[in-house]
Amino acid sequence: SSELTQDPAVSVALGQTVRITCQGDSLRNFYAGWYQQKPGQAPVLVLYGKNNRPSGIPDRFSGSSSGNTASLTITGAQAEDEADYYCNCRDSSANVVFGGGTKLTVL
C-alpha cells in the first residue's frame, strides 16, 4: 500500500494565506481529497479532485497538484479554519489511504 505524508503542524496569521501539502506516489496518478476536522467532530470534505469544493465550502479553500504533491491553500485564513486537515487518495490496490494530518493554527 502507498503512504501519504503531511507536515504535522502549520501556522498562519489571521487573514494570511497558508498552504498545506500532502506527498505520496499515488498522487502522481490520482487527485487528493482534503478533510477538515475540528476537535470532537467528524471530518468534513473541503476539497476533492482537481479543485472541487463541495457545496457550502468557502471559496477561500483551493487545491492544486504537481508530481507527487497535492496542496490545499487557504487564502485569507479565518479563525474558524483552525483545525486538523487530512488528505486522502486511492492507492495502487484501489484501497484508501489517508495522510497523517496537519494541525493548522491561526494566530
Next chain:
Amino acid sequence: EVQLLESGGGLGQPGGSLRLSCAASGFTFSTDAMSWVRQAPGKGLEWVSAISGSGGGISYADSVKGRFTISRDNSKNTLYLQMNSLRAEDTAVYYCAKDLGVTNNWYFDLWGRGTLVTVSS
C-alpha cells in the same frame, strides 16, 4: 435530513467481538459505496474497509483483514462492521462514511458522528 448514525460501540474484550451498525437516511443508500474509517485517540484517520453499493465489491485494510467483515442491508439502509479477534490497537472512534462516487477514487462527502470502541480487559 441526510445523515449517518453509528451505533454498537463500547467495551470489547481482547479476542472478543463487537458489531457496529450505521443507519443511513436522506439519500439513496443502495447506490453509494460506503466505508468505515477509524481514529485512535489523539491519532489520525485510518481507513478500515469499503463496500460497493450492491455489496459485491469489498476491500479491507491489511490491519483488519481476516478479522473484520463489512456488510450492508440495502433494504434497511444500514451498514455493518463485524469485528472479531479484537486487539487493543483496534481501540478507536469508528466512523461510517459515504463515498462521493467520483470514478476511480475515494472521497467521503458524508460522515457519521462516530462510535467509540475500546478494547481492554
